[in-house]
Amino acid sequence: DAKTTQPNSMESNEEEPVHLPCNHSTISGTDYIHWYRQLPSQGPEYVIHGLTSNVNNRMASLAIAEDRKSSTLILHRATLRDAAVYYCILLSSYSGAGSYQLTFGKGTKLSVIP
């Protein structure tokens, strides 16, 4: 199983940038890096995903190391609504039987200080 390692918790001041790290040293060449976040009493919400190049969308940016063994989710200006548990997971691009070894881990709990 390809696994990820994230810090248990992080704090950020409101309107400051936040960099959430994720280590995935056993990533395979066909694994996409996905980020999700979960607010209390809700299901996880998709944030962003990428394979090799850095990615940007309206919610966040994803910076992927050149060796792909780590990545960083960047929230450009944290708001109180960004307080959530953030999960970094690996999803194989091959979807055949036996390929789905999805492990979420415990994620990083982000607290945003007003």
Next chain:
Amino acid sequence: KAGVTQTPRYLIKTRGQQVTLSCSPISGHRSVSWYQQTPGQGLQFLFEYFSETQRNKGNFPGRFSGRQFSNSRSEMNVSTLELGDSALYLCASSRDREGKRNSPLHFGNGTRLTVT
């Protein structure tokens, strides 16, 4: 476009009973996966269905089963409930194509199951 819908939202059952949970994916999504979330174990993968076939399965006992219908709606069943089955059960859908997975997962808000 409607999101992933899970019913019921809350459920209370007694040990030994069985339960069926339902998941309606986003229209056009053929892949449906199920997860169990508990405070101690976090989010754990149960199984994934694609076009009515179970494509992948996590490490759960045979008491946990599922199926997918021709309209992609899915159900999961837990038989002989145990206290430890109390959890939030989440389902997610994605628009993966046959043999290829590069689409985000879209989660429902889950069914909170309490076993007494």
